[in-house]
Amino acid sequence: MLEVTPFGEGWVLEYEGGGLPAAVPGCVHTDLLAAGVIPDPFLGRNETEAAWVGRREWAYTTGLSAPSGHERTDLVFDGLDTAAEITLDGRLLGRTRNMHRSYRFDVTGLEGRLAVRFASAYTEAAAVRDRLGERPAAYAEPYQYLRKMACSFGWDWGPTLVTAGIWRPVRLEHWSTARIARVRPVVTARQSLGVVELRVDVERIRAGAGLAVAVRVGGQEARAPVEGTGAVVRVEVPDVRLWWPRGYGEQPLYEVELTLLHEDRVLDSWRRRIGFRTVELDRRPDEHGTAFTLVVNGERLFARGVNWIPDDVFPSRVTRDRYRERLGRAAEAGVDLVRVWGGGLYESEDFYDACDELGLLVWQDFPFACAAYPEEQPLRGEVEAEARENVVRLMPHPSLALWNGNNENLWGFRDWGWEEPLGGESWGEGYYLGLLPRIVAELDPARPYTAGSPWSGSWERHPNDPAHGTHHSWEVWNRADYAEYRSEVPRFVAEFGWQAPPAYATLRRALPGEELAADSPGMLHHQKADDGNGKLRRGLEPHFAFPDGDFDRWHYLTQVNQARAVAAGIEHWRAHWPVCAGTVVWQLNDCWPVTSWAAIDGDGREKPLWHELRRLYADRLLTLQVRERGLVLAAVNQAARAWNGDLALRRMTVDGVLVGRALLPLAAGARAVAVVDVPRGLRPEGPAEFLVADADGLRALYFPVPDREIPYPKPEFEVTVAPGAVTVTVTARTLVRDLLLQADRLDPAARADRGLVTLLPGERVTIGVSGWETPDVAAARAALYCVEPAR
Structure with a gap:
């Protein structure tokens, strides 16, 4: 053995x-x-x-x-x-x-x-x-x-x-006679019948007879002889339970055990967990362009995704527990797809094991990003060798749903001024449109492949055409207000996002002794984006008066703006399902303490965006939007059951006066979106009015003008703290917009169980706080932030 x-x-x-x-x-x-x-x-x-x-x-x-x-x-x-x-x-x-x-x-x-x-x-x-x-x-x-x-x-x-x-x-590794060099399991499911075909490569010390492989899975067994240096063994497993993405079903995993035998003496063994499921990518043309919709076990999905970067600059420090914790928080936020971005790695088995268990679909980029890559030796042989090894290594995982050739390189060739300086030299196209799809088709035929992200599917169209395939939406962060997310409906938004600084305690640890300011030396060093602080400012000013010289307000407002920006995109795009079939937020995590697009910062603390994702990626979502026909409410229902109930609409003033109300029927089918016109008499007029929509404990708000134009009253609220299982209860006397308890200001180890919340006069919210050893009302009040009247 x-x-x-x-x-x-x-x-x-x-x-x-x-x-x-x-x-x-x-x-x-x-x-x-x-x-x-x-x-x-x-x-x-x-x-x-x-x-x-x-x-x-x-x-x-x-x-x-x-x-x-x-x-x-x-x-x-x-x-x-x-x-x-x-x-x-x-x-x-x-x-x-x-x-x-x-x-x-x-x-x-x-x-x-x-x-x-x-x-x-x-x-x-x-x-x-x-x-x-x-x-x-x-x-x-x-x-x-x-x-x-x-x-x-x-x-x-x-x-x-x-x-x-x-x-x-x-x-x-010490061995005799022969060893298992490679196992390639092709797993398929047809209704309740699961099929595993294992193609086994064997390395031998000498030629000879008597080698065989035996496999056991789901109570079924099979055996096949080794012919030369290979064997194929097939097992049919009846009555299998299908593996589903989270939110669609359970994630049953089956142990596969394969042994290499020489005259019934065990020489080597190979063990993996698999899941039975089908995965397809619908790229059919239709009246809106070209679809990009994942289909698992015949079920069409709106992918609720996040982009994943290496969780540490030094990836050897990322443990199995750390993977599980990070990915567990992705699942907790309602995520069902994680894109492993092409500037990073093929992650360790621990990453994919956690995704298998949590029901997180994995979109796996091949490691190419934002550059023209030579296709000659010595690189070409290395690319082929790594692709072959990693396709086979990762293919047992049921969470793995899609192979993607690269990040932004096809787009870069067309738009970033590469073609002229390349002068006909290779730049990677042969990898993405030739070598890699051939390898995937040969080794992992049960999974789809796409040439890149973004990619419209053909050079006859712009690579980043929102009507065809995948789209990266970066004009908004770089040059436009986040309201522009609502100007188009891409088929699949594979990257978009908005920056914000990390949590306060993360900054205090990363910048010891520094007097924090948006442009202090350490803050600028931990801001790597081109003109990042300028873009933060330009993104904030259409909505809020810029808080010059007030770091705490700047920190709070930029985090609010990040959550609002991502919400603007996801609410709009989810409300246009099935034309738009997915959003993949840039990004879930950070690899060090930095101002970035992440929802979880480099020290593992959640930004308000993470809490907002829990609302945005929930099975059911209410959103108020302006369309050509006027103000509408979209009820997004990604649950398996129809959503029927009452929709309560209230037109109010910021001073708490009820101007009008209505109770309307709400009916959204399973995995569907219902759109309801807001009656003309309930549409807010002027900066002092807004609309509230409530249904089944969910709420949507619509303010017709930016915050800086709203005549907010000075926010007033009462705060109480209950020790033991610590809770902070806030009771509003006035409208309190985007209230946030920054728990890490109470204690670096503290964590709040919710993020931004807007309270109407008389409403209250109770926030659970873990890791706070010395609860105190004054400290709690000091850690509470909300939108204030423009100065």
Whole structure:
């Protein structure tokens, strides 16, 4: 039987003629940080003091002694970052140049000093660039010239901390006769019959007869002989329970156990969990353009999505528990699809396991983003090898729903001025429209593939045409007010978003001793977007008087504006289902403490946007919108049952006077949207009026003018605090708009169970607070913020 020996202990990082203890898996930065050689690059402006780390060579060493009693011993690296040379007592075992692959070396009978020497990623990238020529990119760093996590070189939300190291686990595998080299399970479901076809590749020490594979799944068993170095075994499982995305059903998982046998002696085994389900992508043309609708088990979905970036600049620090916690909060916010963005990684098994269990569909980008990528060697062979390995590695996961060729590169070629400087040189099109779809069709035929995001499906149309395929909506954040989200109905919005700073406690930890201001040195360093603060200001001013010199108000209002902007988009697009079939917010998470588009900041604290997503992505949503025919209410019902009830409309003044009211019937079919015209007499007139819509505990508000034009009364409210299971209750005496308890101002560990809430006069809200050890009314009142009259 194959035996595995973990090989992560005893490594040393060579440094200044000596050695530092090295954590494997890990990276140079984390080892230097642990040894006190560099300061924490996440604090203040320390990032710049660690820039030298990515520009020099590094070496990891350890002793290798591998007697095993087996015929063969392999040294297996699950991940090396990135350009490395592996030697044993000076003897070359191999060279690597791809962070996204695993590597295996025969070390049978060998022992001595093992060294893994990493070239600077900058040096490796420069060598490829010199050989193949310049390629344009959205950023100046040379990430397109090597197969490495692109955002390691910095992004408009991430620091430039160019890593090197043994970033995934290492082990020794001892085996005899043969081992399982690869298993490719194709899982299908037809009604209640599940079918698993496993294509098995075997590595043998010698030719011979007597090898077989046996598989067990769902109480069913099958067996097939190994012919040469391969076998195919098929199992039919009757009466299977289908795996569904969250909100549509349960997520039953079936254990698959495959064993490699030699005359009934077990040589090796392979175990995975699978789920039975079908997934299709409807891209049919219709009267609105070209659809882009995910269909799971025959059910058409409006995808409630978020974009995922690597959860840490140093990805070896992301544990199974951390994945589960982050993704659990995505599910808690109503998310049912997570897009793994192309400037990052193929994530670890822990990520996809959590998605399987939580019912989160995964849209997986191949790692290409915002650049023209050469298609010649040495890159082409690396791209093919990594794609083949990772398609097979991830295909057992039922959560994996879609392969996507790249992020924004097809769009970039058309719109970002690449074509002329390329002068006919390769730029990646052959990957996205040729190599990658062929690999997916060959290896994972049960899953759809799309060439890129955005992509309209054809060069005959603009790549980012909102009427065809996927669309990225960035004109709004970059150049327009968020009200412009309502000007079009894309078929699928794969990226859009709005920035806001992280939580106050996150800023206090990340910028110790700094007097916080929107433009203080540390705040500016932790704002990586081009003219990010300028865009925050220009996005705020149409709605609120800009709070010059008042950091606390700026912090609150920019977070409110982020939530309002994303709400404007999602409410509009969900209300146009099934023409629009999904929204994927940029972005769920952050990789360090930074002002960004994230809903959960780099320290894991929720912004108000996260709480707003819980409302926006709930099965049922009320929204008031202005359309060509006038003011309407859209009742969005993504639940499996019809939504029938009463709709209460109230036209009110900001001083609390009821101007008019009506009770209307509400009827929205299952997975459908109902649109109700607001009676003309209930439509607000002038800046002092607004409309309230209530149904089944849900509420929608419509204010006809921006906040800065509304004559709000000075907000008045009472606050009480109940100890024990701590709650803060706020009772409004006046209209209180977008009340927010910033729990982290009470205690860095504190968390509130709700975000922004608007109270009418006489209404109250009770907010649960965890992690607050010394509840106090005065402290609670000081941590409460709301919209105030324009000054």
